[in-house]
Amino acid sequence: MGIEIERKFLIDTDKLPPLTNSYTIKQGYIQTVDHTTVRVRIRNQDAFLTIKGKSVGASRLEFEYPIPLQDANDMLEALCQSSVIEKMRYLVEHEGHTWEVDVFERSNKGLVVAEVELDSEEEAFTLPSWVSKEVTNDIRYFNSNLVDNPYLNW
Numbered sequence: 001m002g003i004e005i006e007r008k009f010l011i012d013t014d015k016l017p018p019l020t021n022s023y024t025i026k027q028g029y030i031q032t033v034d035h036t037t038v039r040v041r042i043r044n045q046d047a048f049l050t051i052k053g054k055s056v057g058a059s060r061l062e063f064e065y066p067i068p069l070q071d072a073n074d075m076l077e078a079l080c081q082s083s084v085i086e087k088m089r090y091l092v093e094h095e096g097h098t099w100e101v102d103v104f105e106r107s108n109k110g111l112v113v114a115e116v117e118l119d120s121e122e123e124a125f126t127l128p129s130w131v132s133k134e135v136t137n138d139i140r141y142f143n144s145n146l147v148d149n150p151y152l153n154w
Contacts, residue, residue, distance in 0.1 A: 003062065004061075004117065005058050006117050008134070009127075011114050015129050019103075024087075025102075026041070026085070041072070046066065140154070
């Protein structure tokens, strides 16, 4: 069983180091009736279907499967909610952890967050100097919620 343990933070973009290691992400969500999330994601030219369970603290079940790129495009167009999230993801190494810095585009332009995946909720890690505030449990920052309530509407 896959479990994702992830913490999310707002960042001070003025303190970020130069961002170079990146890829594009386009993703949408297939509507569900409970706290399960079904995500369709295209990362550069690779496509994935991801099913995530309800968050409990910083943890939740996560299952991800590669799918054909054309299937992902068809799902984004026909099955996903009307809005699609587009962002550039940068990978930043900091003291033994890889931080994923997401710079959002389109209706979420201006939002920049960083996530770090952990092996356990108790795992110690050092915050980079560019981290400003933790938003792990703030549902406004869940990508699945940014579809319905984009950052530009806040």
